[in-house]
Amino acid sequence: MTTALITTESPRHSLLIYTVGNSHGILSEAEIVELLRKGIKVYILSSVSGHSWSTATDLYEGELLFQYEFETPLNSSESITIIDGIMTEDDKERLIELAYNFPDFNLEQYLVEHSPADKHLAVMAGAGTGKTTVMMQRILFLLHTTNVALDQIVLLTFTKDAAQHMFHKLRNVFHTRYKLTGKLIYLRGMEQAGRMQISTISSFAKKLLKEMGAVLGFGQEVQIRSFILERRALIERFLDEYWTNEVENNSIASKLSGYRMYELVEQIASFWEEMEKKGFVGEDVSALEWGEADSSSRNFNQLFRDLFSVGEEQFQKIKRDENAISLNDLTRQIDLISRENVSFENLSNKIKYLFIDEFQDTDETQIRLAVVLQQAFKSILFVVGDIKQSIYRFRGADETAFQTLEDRLHEIGELLRTLPLKKNYRTHQAVLEQLNLFFKSWGDQEHLVYSEADRLIGMNNKGQGELVIDRVYLWRTANKFIERVIAHIRSERDRQSGDITILTRTNQEAHLIKEWCDEAGINAHLVVGGGFFATEAVRDFKVLLGSLLFINDPVWQLSLRNTPYCHKPIAWTALAKFHGNSQSVLHLLNENLPYPEWTDHVEMLAFMPVLSVIRKIIDTAKPIEVYYQQQLERLRDFNSDLDICEREARLLSMQYQKNLNHLLELLHQRFSSDFLTPYSIFKWLEINIATNRDEDEPVLTKTEDGAQRLEIRTVHKSKGLEFDTVIIPFTDRRFWRPNNEILFRKNKEVEVGWKLNRSSKSPVYRNHLHNDLSDEEQTELYNEETRLLYVALTRCINRLVVIQIRRKKLSKETWSYLLTLGEGGDV
Numbered sequence: 001m002t003t004a005l006i007t008t009e010s011p012r013h014s015l016l017i018y019t020v021g022n023s024h025g026i027l028s029e030a031e032i033v034e035l036l037r038k039g040i041k042v043y044i045l046s047s048v049s050g051h052s053w054s055t056a057t058d059l060y061e062g063e064l065l066f067q068y069e070f071e072t073p074l075n076s077s078e079s080i081t082i083i084d085g086i087m088t089e090d091d092k093e094r095l096i097e098l099a100y101n102f103p104d105f106n107l108e109q110y111l112v113e114h115s116p117a118d119k120h121l122a123v124m125a126g127a128g129t130g131k132t133t134v135m136m137q138r139i140l141f142l143l144h145t146t147n148v149a150l151d152q153i154v155l156l157t158f159t160k161d162a163a164q165h166m167f168h169k170l171r172n173v174f175h176t177r178y179k180l181t182g183k184l185i186y187l188r189g190m191e192q193a194g195r196m197q198i199s200t201i202s203s204f205a206k207k208l209l210k211e212m213g214a215v216l217g218f219g220q221e222v223q224i225r226s227f228i229l230e231r232r233a234l235i236e237r238f239l240d241e242y243w244t245n246e247v248e249n250n251s252i253a254s255k256l257s258g259y260r261m262y263e264l265v266e267q268i269a270s271f272w273e274e275m276e277k278k279g280f281v282g283e284d285v286s287a288l289e290w291g292e293a294d295s296s297s298r299n300f301n302q303l304f305r306d307l308f309s310v311g312e313e314q315f316q317k318i319k320r321d322e323n324a325i326s327l328n329d330l331t332r333q334i335d336l337i338s339r340e341n342v343s344f345e346n347l348s349n350k351i352k353y354l355f356i357d358e359f360q361d362t363d364e365t366q367i368r369l370a371v372v373l374q375q376a377f378k379s380i381l382f383v384v385g386d387i388k389q390s391i392y393r394f395r396g397a398d399e400t401a402f403q404t405l406e407d408r409l410h411e412i413g414e415l416l417r418t419l420p421l422k423k424n425y426r427t428h429q430a431v432l433e434q435l436n437l438f439f440k441s442w443g444d445q446e447h448l449v450y451s452e453a454d455r456l457i458g459m460n461n462k463g464q465g466e467l468v469i470d471r472v473y474l475w476r477t478a479n480k481f482i483e484r485v486i487a488h489i490r491s492e493r494d495r496q497s498g499d500i501t502i503l504t505r506t507n508q509e510a511h512l513i514k515e516w517c518d519e520a521g522i523n524a525h526l527v528v529g530g531g532f533f534a535t536e537a538v539r540d541f542k543v544l545l546g547s548l549l550f551i552n553d554p555v556w557q558l559s560l561r562n563t564p565y566c567h568k569p570i571a572w573t574a575l576a577k578f579h580g581n582s583q584s585v586l587h588l589l590n591e592n593l594p595y596p597e598w599t600d601h602v603e604m605l606a607f608m609p610v611l612s613v614i615r616k617i618i619d620t621a622k623p624i625e626v627y628y629q630q631q632l633e634r635l636r637d638f639n640s641d642l643d644i645c646e647r648e649a650r651l652l653s654m655q656y657q658k659n660l661n662h663l664l665e666l667l668h669q670r671f672s673s674d675f676l677t678p679y680s681i682f683k684w685l686e687i688n689i690a691t692n693r694d695e696d697e698p699v700l701t702k703t704e705d706g707a708q709r710l711e712i713r714t715v716h717k718s719k720g721l722e723f724d725t726v727i728i729p730f731t732d733r734r735f736w737r738p739n740n741e742i743l744f745r746k747n748k749e750v751e752v753g754w755k756l757n758r759s760s761k762s763p764v765y766r767n768h769l770h771n772d773l774s775d776e777e778q779t780e781l782y783n784e785e786t787r788l789l790y791v792a793l794t795r796c797i798n799r800l801v802v803i804q805i806r807r808k809k810l811s812k813e814t815w816s817y818l819l820t821l822g823e824g825g826d827v
């Protein structure tokens with residue numbers, strides 16, 4: 001038994017008491033409350049019943065600060081006291097034994113959170129088991145028990161969304177703690193969270209590179225660019241020369257098999273990008289092994305071998321000359337810096353603790369980056385993830401991330417301990433029980449790395465949970481299916497006020513659902529990656545700029561009259577009588593200004609900075625209010641319930657405003673110069689609308705909209721999140737494999753398999769290695785689809801609605817088929 005003398009002063013982070021003789025241990029209730037008020041966690045496991053706690057402890061219970069469990073009978077007869085997780089091996093063994101008797105006490109989480117501060121730790125655990133939650137608690141543990149400052153902790157994750165989510169979670173943790181304790185350390189935490197290094201791995205690498213780039217020949221102001229055009233130009237030049245020589249030799253041109261130049265350029269560019277995503281850059285590319293090919297494909301094989309090796313060399317040179325690198329090889333560049341044995345000493349921030357969430361999605365170079373940083377700063381690593389949720393294979397991640405990290409650390413004499421978590425706090429027990437059956441069947445069939453140890457133990461039994469599998473036998477018409485999906489959405493909305501999310505595999509499916517919802521007058525928010533520049537707020541803003549620039553162009557002026565920057569819209573039909581006479585149209589438009597001060601604002605552009613004029617226009621035209629009215633009118637055509645229409649219109653206009661603010665923020669970031677003109681903004685917008693698929697739409701937070709949210713997301717965009725109700729509508733779409741593909745296998749050297757197939761009617765070209773790698777790829781693809789479905793199903797808290805489409809002959813390559821496996825394969 002630990003005989004530490006407990007005073008209310010001694011614990012810095014937590015106190016765990018197993019008590020035999022008295023219901024609340026060696027401290028009085030008042031002393032316990034005093035500890036809680038200081039932000040010290042208290043766990044009391046008691047074998048004596050009868051203590052009813054005053055309401056003072058209630059506050060702390062829901063916030064993971066206080067836990068009291070009472071259970072009988074117990075074998076263990078001696079009391080235990082553990083302060084800040086420090087315990088002897090003996091205590092630990094007894095605690096493990098005890099934990100069997102206290103199922104609501106989460107020993108696994110306790111051990112992760114309190115693991116010694118100087119040890120690397122990997123937490124590999126299934127969905128909803130509290131990986132992110134325990135990461136936040138771990139940060140508190142470190143703040144309480146070591147002298148680390150928040151800016152010495154780096155938190156990395158994989159997507160911008162997840163980074164934002166993590167930031168909000170951490171701020172919330174500090175906020176709650178501050179509310180409960182009033183302690184300054186938490187208030188400071190809230191303030192500092194904004195300055196902490198919480199980011200995606202690539203933006204973190206970008207920052208490092210800016211500081212360290214000189215070593216690799218990059219200047220301080222190194223740029224990160226996509227280089228799409230430069231790379232294409234390189235390919236074109238290479239093909240031109242290749243083509244010319246070969247035509248002179250009268251050989252290859254005819255054998256490049258009907259491909260047009262631009263098609264080939266496109267294809268080669270996309271293969272090149274794939275290589276980069278998988279981390280093959282510079283010398284790696286010249287060292288790739290292309291093997292042999294049949295006579296019909298031999299020329300392509302040779303072309304690729306030659307082109308990539310020469311092209312990559314030239315590409316590297318361009319990047320250096322331009323003092324820029326491409327996004328995909330960011331972490332790799334850092335890796336190169338480390339190989340130059342550069343000291344990281346001069347970096348502005350030291351990294352004492354490096355946390356990485358969603359670790360299963362890191363690729364090999366990123367793992368090396370973690371190891372490089374560990375070595376450079378002697379950082380302690382804390383990585384969490386779930387290989388069953390590894391869904392970024394296309395970016396180079398695979399299921400081996402944890403093992404690779406362990407191996408790399410081992411090589412430099414560091415030890416990575418792995419701990420599991422098993423209790424799932426997210427999904428209602430009733431739903432989870434059935435989900436476990438699916439997961440087990442996929443594990444049995446080796447589609448998922450899953451064993452009995454991965455079985456999730458459901459802790460959520462609040463309210464009612466339900467898994468609805470709506471088995472739909474092939475619908476004769478598409479309309480019937482749409483009706484069914486919409487009926488589900490409506491009925492879930494009527495049922496409860498929690499968030500509802502519709503999850504799809506692809507962006508295209510998400511857009512389809514959005515269209516169906518729009519047509520049915522249901523306001524649903526589409527959250528797919530990179531949609532920002534396609535939003536109404538951005539398009540309307542472009543029209544505004546166009547009409548400021550082209551003041552005598554009736555098309556722009558008329559378009560403006562149909563945006564919320566105009567108070568009285570003019571219908572296109574009103575112009576019919578002018579029979580296309582642009583002067584007359586312009587005359588009419590000038591008589592109907594968008595709003596009274598419009599002409600003054602146009603004139604201001606001559607002497608005021610453009611962004612100030614735009615601000616004035618927004619303040620005067622009040623596009624958000626106009627947009628609200630427009631939406632309200634539109635919605636009333638669908639729905640007679642005014643309250644509902646007003647609510648939906650309010651949500652839509654809040655989103656519009658959020659997008660507009662985001663755009664203005666981007667403009668400020670992008671254009672800091674005084675010489676900014678409307679034309680430069682216009683051009684920038686035009687390019688981004690046409691090409692930018694990376695910028696995400698900012699999402700309304702729960703507190704902002706305060707109402708039930710209905711969202712449509714791809715599964716990739718749902719990573720790390722949870723929703724009261726999840727609806728999964730498309731389950732019969734066949735897993736998709738591209739016609740053209742490039743595959744890699746790492747043996748002694750890296751082997752490349754490629755396949756070209758323009759359409760189902762054209763011939764297939766491939767090298768022999770592609771034949772070898774193709775089956776493996778098929779299995780990988782299947783397994784990744786299974787993992788994607790695993791992520792989708794595990795996002796739900798209470799209700800899960802899956803529309804399972806069945807046909808007489810159901811393709812095995814569908815989610816529907818995977819779902820039948822869980823029911824014993826009844827297809």
Ligand SMILES: Nc1ncnc2c1ncn2[C@@H]1O[C@H](COP(=O)(O)OP(=O)(O)OP(=O)(O)O)[C@@H](O)[C@H]1O
Nearest residue numbers: 106126127128129130131132133134425426720721
């Ligand atoms: N000990 C706990 N007690 C109560 N609720 C908890 C506990 N741990 C986690 N939770 C809750 O369980 C839910 C899932 O937690 P979290 O998001 O941290 O899991 P995760 O393992 O990161 O999930 P995923 O991998 O699926 O994204 C959250 O709502 C969280 O607040």
